[in-house]
Amino acid sequence: MSINREQRIRQCLEELFQPTDLLLKDQSHLHAGHEGARDGKGHFDVTIVSQAFDGKSRIQRHRMVYAALGGLLESDIHALRIKALTPAERRSSTN
Amino acid sequence: MDINERIEEQLESNQVMLYMKGSPDFPQCGFSGQTVAALKAIGKPFAYVNIFEDPEIREGLKQYSNWPTFPQLYVKGELIGGCDIVIEMFESGELQKLLADIGEN
16 A cells, blocks of 8 residues: 555656656654544655756745645645755765 | 735735744644744744644645645745755755844844
8 A cells, every 4th residue: 555655656756857866755654643644644755856956946846746746645645855956966965 | 804815914914924733832743843943943033823723724825825735934925935945944044044134023
């Protein structure tokens, strides 16, 4: 169940952004029992590196990710932590 | 007053406005809590709305801002972002600059 969910998210992001790097972590276990976990939706952390973010503000990048995920935000995702970088920014970041 | 007018009025009367889950003293979500912590560390005054206590704002703001999640931080009427963006900007010093000319009260 949660593997499918992760795969769906990953697929959406890969199709739209053709990322050079995509790290998706299901953090739902950290939130088990908390109010937002009760509906069965997941907590995810995504780090996505794509040329598509070049020249876009942080707000625009997050909007692009939200738009790409579309209905999954309603059906599968309770919370999503987003780090959206260009390949150049990734190279210059220390971690 | 319709919901968009209410939102606009809140944003016009508060230079720094945080829509969050819970209150600054009792955040009811980790992301809201982290956002409050960054704002408190900078020390400028900010207003907040607890979206759990105002379901109309909770739904209306998502449409208004075209942003699906909370918290949402606004400075001078403009959406700055949610928790991730606020924390990134806090760590890089951009948020401190953005809030530099906000009055002390």
